[in-house]
Amino acid sequence: MPSIQRLLADDEACRGCQACTLACALAHEGAAQPGLARLIVSKDMARFEFHIDYCRHCDDPACLAACPAGAMSLDERGVVLIDDALCVRCGACAEACPYNAVCYLADRDRYVKCDLCVGRPEGPLCVALCPVQAMLLTTEEMAR
Amino acid sequence: MSYGWMGRLLECDLSSGSMRERDTLAYVDAYLGGRVLAARLAWESIPARCDAFAPENRILIMTGPLTGTLAPTSARTIMSAVSPRTYPYPWYTHSTLGGWFGPELKYAGYDGLILHGAAPEPVVLEITDRGARLVEASDLWGADTRTCQLRLKERYGQEAQVLCIGPAGESMIRFATVQHSEENAAGHSGFGGVWGSKRLKAIVVRGTGAVSVADPEALLRETLALGVHQPTPLSANTLPGETYARRRAPVCSQTCTFNCQVAQYRRTADGRRMPAFCIGPVWRAEAGLQATAYEGAGLRVPPTPNFDLATETHLHELCNQLGIDMWFRQVMQPWLIRCRELGVDAIRGHALCPEDATWFEHLMRDLAARRGLGELLGEDLARAMDLLRGELPEELITLGRELEFDFGFPAHREGRFWDEEPLPFWVISAMMHASESRDPTIGAHQSSMHLAYLPLADPETARRQLRRLSERVWGDPEALEPGYENKAPVAIWSQDQHLTIDSLTLCDFAFPQLVRPLGGREAWEQADDILGDLDIDRRLLAAVAGRQLDREALTRIARRGLNLERALLARAGRSRSLEEGLASHFALPCRDDGTRVDAEGYGRLLDEYFAARGWDLERGWPTGETLQGLGLGDVAAELEVLRRQERA
Numbered sequence: 001m002p003s004i005q006r007l008l009a010d011d012e013a014c015r016g017c018q019a020c021t022l023a024c025a026l027a028h029e030g031a032a033q034p035g036l037a038r039l040i041v042s043k044d045m046a047r048f049e050f051h052i053d054y055c056r057h058c059d060d061p062a063c064l065a066a067c068p069a070g071a072m073s074l075d076e077r078g079v080v081l082i083d084d085a086l087c088v089r090c091g092a093c094a095e096a097c098p099y100n101a102v103c104y105l106a107d108r109d110r111y112v113k114c115d116l117c118v119g120r121p122e123g124p125l126c127v128a129l130c131p132v133q134a135m136l137l138t139t140e141e142m143a144r
Numbered sequence: 145m146s147y148g149w150m151g152r153l154l155e156c157d158l159s160s161g162s163m164r165e166r167d168t169l170a171y172v173d174a175y176l177g178g179r180v181l182a183a184r185l186a187w188e189s190i191p192a193r194c195d196a197f198a199p200e201n202r203i204l205i206m207t208g209p210l211t212g213t214l215a216p217t218s219a220r221t222i223m224s225a226v227s228p229r230t231y232p233y234p235w236y237t238h239s240t241l242g243g244w245f246g247p248e249l250k251y252a253g254y255d256g257l258i259l260h261g262a263a264p265e266p267v268v269l270e271i272t273d274r275g276a277r278l279v280e281a282s283d284l285w286g287a288d289t290r291t292c293q294l295r296l297k298e299r300y301g302q303e304a305q306v307l308c309i310g311p312a313g314e315s316m317i318r319f320a321t322v323q324h325s326e327e328n329a330a331g332h333s334g335f336g337g338v339w340g341s342k343r344l345k346a347i348v349v350r351g352t353g354a355v356s357v358a359d360p361e362a363l364l365r366e367t368l369a370l371g372v373h374q375p376t377p378l379s380a381n382t383l384p385g386e387t388y389a390r391r392r393a394p395v396c397s398q399t400c401t402f403n404c405q406v407a408q409y410r411r412t413a414d415g416r417r418m419p420a421f422c423i424g425p426v427w428r429a430e431a432g433l434q435a436t437a438y439e440g441a442g443l444r445v446p447p448t449p450n451f452d453l454a455t456e457t458h459l460h461e462l463c464n465q466l467g468i469d470m471w472f473r474q475v476m477q478p479w480l481i482r483c484r485e486l487g488v489d490a491i492r493g494h495a496l497c498p499e500d501a502t503w504f505e506h507l508m509r510d511l512a513a514r515r516g517l518g519e520l521l522g523e524d525l526a527r528a529m530d531l532l533r534g535e536l537p538e539e540l541i542t543l544g545r546e547l548e549f550d551f552g553f554p555a556h557r558e559g560r561f562w563d564e565e566p567l568p569f570w571v572i573s574a575m576m577h578a579s580e581s582r583d584p585t586i587g588a589h590q591s592s593m594h595l596a597y598l599p600l601a602d603p604e605t606a607r608r609q610l611r612r613l614s615e616r617v618w619g620d621p622e623a624l625e626p627g628y629e630n631k632a633p634v635a636i637w638s639q640d641q642h643l644t645i646d647s648l649t650l651c652d653f654a655f656p657q658l659v660r661p662l663g664g665r666e667a668w669e670q671a672d673d674i675l676g677d678l679d680i681d682r683r684l685l686a687a688v689a690g691r692q693l694d695r696e697a698l699t700r701i702a703r704r705g706l707n708l709e710r711a712l713l714a715r716a717g718r719s720r721s722l723e724e725g726l727a728s729h730f731a732l733p734c735r736d737d738g739t740r741v742d743a744e745g746y747g748r749l750l751d752e753y754f755a756a757r758g759w760d761l762e763r764g765w766p767t768g769e770t771l772q773g774l775g776l777g778d779v780a781a782e783l784e785v786l787r788r789q790e791r792a
Contacts, residue, residue, distance in 0.1 A: 016244075016398075017397070017398055017399060017400055017401065018244075018247075018398050018399060019214065019216075019367075019399055019401050022213065022214040022398075022399060023214055023364060023367070025354070026213075026214055026357060026360045026363060026364055027360065027364060029354075030357065030360045031354035031355065031356055031357060031360075032212055032213040032214060032354055032355040032356075032357055033212075033251055033352070033353065033354035033355065035251075035352055036354060042302060042303070043302060044302060045293060045294060045297055045302065045325070045326075046294055048326065106352075107352070125364065125368075128368060129214075129367065129368065129401055130401075131400070131401040131402070
């Protein structure tokens with residue numbers, strides 16, 4: 001059985017170009033706006049520091065446990081997915097996530113999260129397009 | 145639904161605070177966006193011979209259809225207005241800046257801004273999803289650009305993006321910048337002073353809307369195919385002590401996924417990272433500084449000394465914070481050092497100590513406040529020479545004028561004082577210098593900088609490759625052969641390409657991709673065909689906006705823009721007689737190969753270029769036929785009236 005793959009982000013390397021968020025938004029929502037992405041890249045100008053909120057695909061996902069509607073499931077890759085048809089928009093998953101990685105798209109009234117670009121054999125777009133290798137795809141063992 | 149464009153322009157009368165919206169889509173077929181759209185709007189709204197500081201002057205801030213999308217480097221923002229820097233009198237010109245402002249403006253629902261009038265008190269223009277309004281900003285007046293941005297981010301959130309001026313803009317010095325983020329600026333054209341004259345301290349924008357993309361899959365495909373690469377095989381982008389990720393590092397703009405030479409960073413004394421490119425002496429090693437020295441035809445530009453790293457970092461940041469164009473130092477410091485070499489130790493009672501970092505910092509603060517020596521030099525070097533003529537040795541006056549030979553803009557991409565450009569590259573630049581509203585840095589980054597460095601690295605390899613490239617791009621293998629004739633096609637091609645880039649918008653360091661990514665010098669030396677993909681811009685436009693425009697259509701739009709800019713120059717009173725004044729600079733020997741032209745030779749360059757553009761040889765103004773052919777009949781009619789008035 002292949003190792004479970006995880007995202008690993010490096011805040012120190014990030015420069016805030018938003019290529020990851022825009023690619024994510026484009027692939028999943030078909031429009032260009034960083035706020036439509038499944039990850040958040042933020043910058044603190046006062047400190048010139050960047051921070052990436054992203055899904056860790058936890059072994060024991062708090063988001064999944066918190067969902068009262070059975071809208072979240074774990075696929076064979078170890079990735080938590082949201083079934084929008086079952087989602088009751090309660091926000092429990094977003095509240096439970098310790099990594100701020102479940103995003104609410106207000107204008108679309110939907111909760112969304114990283115699916116590691118399911119269906120894209122080359123892997124997640126955020127990793128492919130990061131010019132500074134701040135986003136990496138790694139196995140659980142490598143991440144340790 | 146419109147793909148690419150948001151469909152609205154916001155027009156704000158700063159005098160009254162009134163706002164109105166205009167339809168972008170009424171313009172995009174003919175003017176696309178960005179710089180070409182700005183030129184059209186300027187033609188329609190800025191009065192003839194308008195002063196830069198007059199309330200009637202318009203500040204145009206434009207994005208393009210690609211801005212805010214994933215298209216690589218597409219976050220560029222165009223700013224234009226009548227500039228206070230242009231010498232000897234104000235005329236319409238432009239600047240571009242990277243960063244994150246343009247995308248955020250589109251997310252707030254606007255393709256561009258048109259600002260006019262003058263507010264009675266300092267104001268901030270606030271733009272959010274809820275709309276736009278002017279907010280009283282006396283508390284921010286006097287704040288440096290970093291403080292101003294941080295305060296506005298405290299109020300509007302870190303995601304808000306800010307354009308603002310510093311004390312230099314408030315004092316309306318002629319080379320004051322409009323700043324954004326740490327390093328991005330509309331720098332050269334002095335628009336900070338225009339903002340100051342309108343008491344516009346800042347624009348803060350926060351939007352949550354999205355740019356609609358016609359074919360998201362195609363945009364992703366194009367972006368992934370472009371990948372991460374260096375636009376030129378010779379750019380040294382590695383810095384000692386940096387990790388691999390950081391060598392491949394940073395970006396100066398949203399969606400810039402390229403590894404270009406602009407992204408050279410160093411660490412500041414307190415651990416922050418600062419860009420190290422295009423800021424001349426700030427980071428140059430001693431050997432590099434010697435290379436900036438120039439001697440020829442009786443003129444000497446002395447090398448500019450470095451201060452220590454911490455001091456240079458401080459001065460660099462101070463420039464950004466005061467809102468002063470960093471290039472002021474490229475011209476003023478060597479000029480001041482030359483003053484000292486010639487025994488001039490004071491000007492109008494102000495002692496000169498340009499080798500002293502503390503004195504230099506005081507000069508910068510005086511410039512920003514227009515006091516002491518800053519009152520004189522805040523007029524910029526070219527105008528200061530007029531004021532000092534007769535007070536200083538004539539060599540200093542001549543040097544000051546040549547350092548800002550291009551209508552008050554710092555010498556750049558001209559093969560003499562700054563930049564390595566052997567024949568024929570400086571000839572191509574010379575045509576662009578004469579015909580454009582400002583120094584043609586943008587148009588010359590690809591055609592001159594990226595190509596001109598190749599023969600300097602290895603003449604034989606470059607000649608072989610450039611002949612093949614010339615044949616394919618311009619249909620003439622001789623197009624880049626060293627010489628003075630038949631160079632207009634390359635100059636015109638470069639300008640047309642860059643009008644397109646500035647209208648989409650894309651970064652001129654990355655596009656057009658005249659040289660394909662080669663991965664380094666060894667691969668370059670072994671390559672026969674170095675031509676890149678010149679249709680990336682078309683494909684990105686098709687993916688984002690769903691419009692299949694061929695090269696001819698894009699070129700026609702670009703030419704509309706350049707001819708509109710030229711007509712705006714004519715309206716301001718500029719014509720060939722003024723442009724012939726640039727001949728003295730190109731009579732100086734080229735720093736690489738010693739080549740030059742006399743006034744007669746320079747005139748022949750103008751003849752060739754004007755004729756190829758469809759401009760009259762007497763004034764260098766677009767002919768009626770040229771303008772009619774571009775669908776600019778209203779412009780043709782006004783220029784005809786101007787011609788009649790001049791003849792009378």
